[in-house]
Amino acid sequence: MTAIxxxxxxxxxxxxxxxxxxxxxxxxLFGASLGETNIPANVVLQxxxxxLFDAGYPVDRIDEGIVWNYRMSRAVVAACCGAxxxxxxxxxxxxxxNALADPYLLxxxxxxxxxxxxxxxxxxxxxxxxxxxxxxxxxxxAFGFVALLAHAAGGGAGLRAASVIVLAGIxxxxxxxxxxxxxxxxxxNAEQSRAIMFWLMGNxxxxxxxxxxxxVPAAVLGVGVCVWNTRALDAFTFGADSAASxxxxxxxxxxxxxxxxxxxxxxxxxxxxAIGFVGLVIPHAMRFMVGHRHGILVPASALAGxxxxxxxxxxxxxxxxxxxxxxxxVTALVGAPVFALIxxxxxxxx
Amino acid sequence: xxxxxENLGWETQGKEIVRDISITVNEGEKLGLIGPxxxxxSTFLRMLAGIRKPNMGSVYLDxxxxxxQRQRDIAQRVALVEQHADTxxxxxxxxxxxxxxxPWLSALRGWGSQDDAIVARALTDVDxxxxxxxxxxxxSGGERQRVHIARALAQQPKVLLLDEPTNHLDxxxxxxILHLVTRLPVTAVIALHDLNQAMLCDRICVLQNGQLRAVGxxxxxxxxxxxxxxxGVCAHFLTDPADQSRVIRFHTAM
Numbered sequence: 225m226t227a228i229x230x231x232x233x234x235x236x237x238x239x240x241x242x243x244x245x246x247x248x249x250x251x252x253l254f255g256a257s258l259g260e261t262n263i264p265a266n267v268v269l270q271x272x273x274x275x276l277f278d279a280g281y282p283v284d285r286i287d288e289g290i291v292w293n294y295r296m297s298r299a300v301v302a303a304c305c306g307a308x309x310x311x312x313x314x315x316x317x318x319x320x321x322n323a324l325a326d327p328y329l330l331x332x333x334x335x336x337x338x339x340x341x342x343x344x345x346x347x348x349x350x351x352x353x354x355x356x357x358x359x360x361x362x363x364x365x366a367f368g369f370v371a372l373l374a375h376a377a378g379g380g381a382g383l384r385a386a387s388v389i390v391l392a393g394i395x396x397x398x399x400x401x402x403x404x405x406x407x408x409x410x411x412x413n414a415e416q417s418r419a420i421m422f423w424l425m426g427n428x429x430x431x432x433x434x435x436x437x438x439x440v441p442a443a444v445l446g447v448g449v450c451v452w453n454t455r456a457l458d459a460f461t462f463g464a465d466s467a468a469s470x471x472x473x474x475x476x477x478x479x480x481x482x483x484x485x486x487x488x489x490x491x492x493x494x495x496x497x498a499i500g501f502v503g504l505v506i507p508h509a510m511r512f513m514v515g516h517r518h519g520i521l522v523p524a525s526a527l528a529g530x531x532x533x534x535x536x537x538x539x540x541x542x543x544x545x546x547x548x549x550x551x552x553x554v555t556a557l558v559g560a561p562v563f564a565l566i567x568x569x570x571x572x573x574x
Numbered sequence: 575x576x577x578x579x580e581n582l583g584w585e586t587q588g589k590e591i592v593r594d595i596s597i598t599v600n601e602g603e604k605l606g607l608i609g610p611x612x613x614x615x616s617t618f619l620r621m622l623a624g625i626r627k628p629n630m631g632s633v634y635l636d637x638x639x640x641x642x643q644r645q646r647d648i649a650q651r652v653a654l655v656e657q658h659a660d661t662x663x664x665x666x667x668x669x670x671x672x673x674x675x676x677p678w679l680s681a682l683r684g685w686g687s688q689d690d691a692i693v694a695r696a697l698t699d700v701d702x703x704x705x706x707x708x709x710x711x712x713x714s715g716g717e718r719q720r721v722h723i724a725r726a727l728a729q730q731p732k733v734l735l736l737d738e739p740t741n742h743l744d745x746x747x748x749x750x751i752l753h754l755v756t757r758l759p760v761t762a763v764i765a766l767h768d769l770n771q772a773m774l775c776d777r778i779c780v781l782q783n784g785q786l787r788a789v790g791x792x793x794x795x796x797x798x799x800x801x802x803x804x805x806g807v808c809a810h811f812l813t814d815p816a817d818q819s820r821v822i823r824f825h826t827a828m
Contacts, residue, residue: 323662452681459676461669462659462722468625469656470729471649471677516663 240523248303248530255299255534256291259541263287272296297433302537302551303530304436304443305492306502310510310529311446312485313503314522318457319478320386321464326504327489330389330482331396333498335366336490337424338400338407344420345412355423356438356494362400363490370396385464385478426499426552428537435495442491447526449484453477454518461516501555502529505563512566532559576601576636576761577622577652577733583630584617591617593784594631599733599763604756606775606792607765610805614784615765616657619735622763623654635733649677653726657737660718661710668706670721671696674728696727699754701747715742723751727758734762740771769796769809769822780804796820802827 257268271291273279312327320329328334339362340355342348348358374385374392408417450457456477459467468474489503510524533551536558540549578598584591592614599605607615620626622633624640633640640648653674674696675689697703700720705713713721719742726734736755740748748771755762756774766772773796779789782804788795801809801822808825 321662455676455679459673461661461663461665461673462656463661465620465625465656466659468645469623469649469652469654470673471644471646473645511664515669516665517669 240520240527244523244527247527251531251534252296252299252303255302255538256296258538259290259295260545261287261290263291267291293432297436298428298431298537299534300436301431301439301495302428302533304439305496305499306506306529306531306533307526308439308443308446308488308492308529309499309503309533310506310525311450311522312489313507314518314525315450315457315481315485317507318460318518319481320389321460322386322390323508324504325390326500327485328397328498328500328503329393330486330489331366331370331393331400332363332486332489333424333493334397334400334404335369336360336363336493336498337420338362338366338404340423341404341407341412341420345407345416359497360490360494363493364486366396366400367486367490369399389482422550423497424552425550426497426555428496428540428551429548431496438491439495442488446484446488447522449481450518450522450526453481454522457481457518457522497550497552499533499552499555501552501559502533505559506532509563509566512569577634577763579622579628579631579633581631582618582621582628582633584614584621584626584628591784592621592628595781595786596631597779597786597789599761601761602759603761603776604774605761605763606772606778607763607781608767608769608772608778609781609787613781615781616737617784618781619654619737619763619765622733623652623735624648625654646677649729651731652733652735653729653731654735655719655722655726655737655739657741659722663710665710666706667697667702667708667710667713667721668693670710671724671728674725677729692730693724693728696724699727699758700724701750716744716747719743720747720751723754732760734758734760736762736764738765738767740766740768769801772796773820773822793820796822 253268256272257263257265267283267287268291270279270281270283271288274281274283274288275292309327313325316325316327316329317323336359339358339360342362343353343355343358370389370392373395374389377388377392408420412420456467456472459470459472464474464478467477492499506529507521507525510521510528514520514524533555536551536554539558540551540554543549543554576599580596582595583593595618607619609615617626621628624633624635624643624645627641635643635648635651671693672689675685675692678689679685697705700723702717702720702724705717710718710721719739723736723739734755739751739755743751748768752771752774755764764775772778773792775792777790778792778795780787780795780800787804788800796809798809798811801807806827808827810823810825812821812823813819814821
């Protein structure tokens with residue numbers, strides 16, 4: 225029995241309306257409940273009831289702060305980042321017809337780190353610009369550079385366009401990474417270098433509720449655009465020319481979807497740094513589990529990305545007592561073996 | 575007049591691939607497209623399908639220039655079967671054929687039971703009933719080609735454009751695909767390499783170096799002189815004693 229034969233596979237979008245909310249809520253609850261400080265489940269629920277429904281349970285102020293301000297905000301941001309990055313991966317892998325495409329392919333993480341370094345190390349903006357804004361600007365600049373390069377190299381349509389974008393992304397990433405290294409070597413002290421390194425691996429430690437306001441719209445935008453374009457994404461199965469002959473306006477879809485993937489990724493990177501692995505591997509894992517059709521792949525990837533990052537964040541908080549691991553380390557350390565298992569099982573059943 | 579083009583031209587990197595082609599395809603006819611490798615057949619078909627924008631001239635579909643029509647509206651009337659369309663995705667035959675319904679579906683008009691019926695019919699037409707759940711990567715070249723044709727049929731087009739549809743097929747399936755296409759109540763333009771198969775078409779147009787060399791009925795076009803000039807071969811015409819039809823045999827030119 226392979227993924228394709230499963231009965232729920234076909235056109236059962238409504239299932240997702242039933243599956244996503246409870247799973248997501250359970251994952252968020254899990255994220256809010258676990259941590260270094262042992263807080264009983266009933267206290268966690270009381271805090272949430274107080275905050276969400278103004279229930280008025282008497283709870284310890286410190287417990288409340290930990291559950292709501294520290295854990296819950298991180299869980300929500302992790303969920304949004306996971307969903308956004310996974311969907312960006314889905315978009316790029318589908319449109320570029322390249323299994324290795326990930327959200328950072330377009331130079332976004334390289335540009336973001338250059339922006340972050342320019343702000344923190346060089347002091348660009350004279351302290352008025354936050355690290356996040358610097359990273360966001362850098363990410364968009366790098367994407368602009370990659371897009372211009374791809375355009376100048378004359379993509380045309382089809383496979384050639386896809387490979388031109390991939391090559392332009394590699395060139396852009398290399399260049400911005402070089403600038404980052406140059407700036408760090410030239411100006412940064414040891415402590416700054418360490419902070420930048422930590423941020424580059426994905427850093428959720430500074431995340432609080434204001435960040436939620438930034439990432440939720442980006443995640444909603446990403447999910448909305450993907451769900452709206454599931455058929456267009458499917459139409460690229462046999463390449464861009466085939467999509468065009470199926471009535472998809474290839475240029476418009478490529479421009480909007482790749483642009484949105486870049487924007488969503490830039491927002492996520494500017495808040496939590498370059499968390500690797502999610503955008504590359506979650507879509508592939510989901511293809512093995514639910515199949516290639518985007519009507520089901522899009523919601524599955526968004527949900528899996530969200531749940532995966534919530535879990536990764538919990539692990540990064542509790543695995544070394546007294547220390548927080550960069551979440552990117554966890555996503556790769558946990559994700560790689562899990563993905564290996566899925567690969568092996570997928571081959572066996574396919 | 576359902577599909578026509580005027581002074582159609584396309585060039586890339588200073589090289590003219592297609593030059594000044596004007597032709598009208600009549601409703602319901604099967605137009606064969608022949609010519610040596612590199613004569614511009616595929617490029618010409620792509621422009622007719624509206625997926626390659628001509629540098630010069632225009633393609634007219636239902637009397638209106640294609641550049642003024644939405645891709646989706648074109649795809650509801652014209653379907654293209656490409657030569658080398660492949661995928662690494664693990665999709666089933668059914669999935670691939672369902673893609674053909676794309677131009678008819680939207681966020682507001684979802685999948686319905688009539689779409690299921692159209693897809694099932696398309697699979698029956700290409701003799702792939704029972705292949706629903708077979709994976710794409712387990713299919714032979716010929717089976718893949720038939721899936722592509724089924725996908726094009728699921729678009730329910732008025733005009734079917736086929737780029738060498740009988741490539742990779744064994745002789746039985748070559749014949750069955752050709753008979754299928756010639757029986758279908760659609761207008762079809764078919765690029766072919768096998769000139770004996772081209773004889774089944776109502777009209778044949780000959781491309782040479784990107785230009786329209788000749789167009790006419792098979793008897794007018796498939797002559798020793800023309801085949802010698804265009805393909806550089808010697809052609810002899812025999813008569814099949816079974817049904818008195820003409821058969822061409824080829825020899826390398828002196």
